[in-house]
Amino acid sequence: MSHGKQFTLYSHYGGPNGWKVAHVLDELKLTYETVYLKFDKQEQKGPEFTKLNPNGRIPALVDHHNNDFVIWESDAIILYVADKYDKEKRISAANEAEKYQIIQWLFFQASGQGPYYGQFFWFFKYHPEKFPSAIDRYKDEILRIFGVLENVLSKQQWLVGNKMTIADLSFVVWNFAAVGAIKDYKGEFDLEKEFPRMAAWHAKLEALPSVKKAIDARTALVKQQ
Template sequence: MADQAQFTLYSTVVGPNGWKVAMVLAELGLTYKTVYLDFSKKQHKSPEFLKLNPNGRIPALVDHANNDLTLWESNAIIEYLVSKYDASHKLSFPDFENQQYTRQWLYFQASGQGPYYGQAVWFIKECNSEPKDVVERYQNETKRVIEVLDGELAKQGWLVGGRISVADIAFLQWNTSADRIILGSDFIDTEAPHVRKWMNNMIARPGIAKVMQERAQKMSE
């Protein structure tokens, strides 16, 4: 292990979910290498990758320090990382109640944010924003999720326990998609100021900033 990264992260440059895992790895100071799959070449459907993730999606993570344990589904991965490697509770909580609140927000992110934002991006980018009523539906759902977040963040600045955790990081990359593609940055700036402050506070953290810089570089290649 001394001469190799502890983890291999299978991801893609464009999709948010792999970058979410990378942010948690970076914030916890864990070493990893990323294998970027080319979706245009169907690498995520290759027999080799399907052995790691039978769902044929990203991300997947291999923990070489734990008998090459392999997990897929981004929120399952980040729950594993903090359960096993966050003994100091940098991104998690020692008490049962806040652990459950964290899980609540992770489930909301997986069921409420990711699917709606993802569909919005797909129809906007791949279908030239048609049909318009479908795009409007997913844009409205994006607004609803952001409004839920803004209401909670108005109370305490972070989703759980008054400080950053994986509950917060899970939402960040998809919210940048809301800025860039789904709604434009004006919506969060004007309608969800607590969300904007929260996002900026996360982006300012060294580990997250490093990952976002890497993503920007990869996107420009």
């Protein structure tokens, strides 16, 4: 079976994790087609998708240039893509030490940023009952993680080495969503005032054509729903 694009990305129009993968694919100028699963129809739990990802969560990526190799979990996907296709090491490690530092940040993103931010969104926006203690707990975790990033970025321009890598790209879409949600919750939130180094780093990432493309596409898709 022939494919016009190198990859098929299974994603969701609103879910941040699929867009993380899109950032990396676009940054490396790799061609892909996105299939947006309909969560209201539970397509992510259906047999067609769980053949690809038994966990029934987005994203999953199929590499048609590698015998239709399938990989899921967003940070595992971007590690795979960078390792295999970033031949010039534009956004991946230049040496072994940097490789493990990138993996360190991807673990932190996957175990800290994503789950805490996701729980905040759930309890603040979607849970049928309001639990202020839960909302405040996860709001405080968002601010704590902002603080971790602020501390590191006060000493260096990027998370690893002296260039942007997939470690930086893994954070941007969740931070983009979180800043807006914190503003909605608190009524007022000045990221540049409270976390100036993190805000400057985030602004540089948002300005990248690869990231801007995804943000614009996501915004348009959300408006269509």
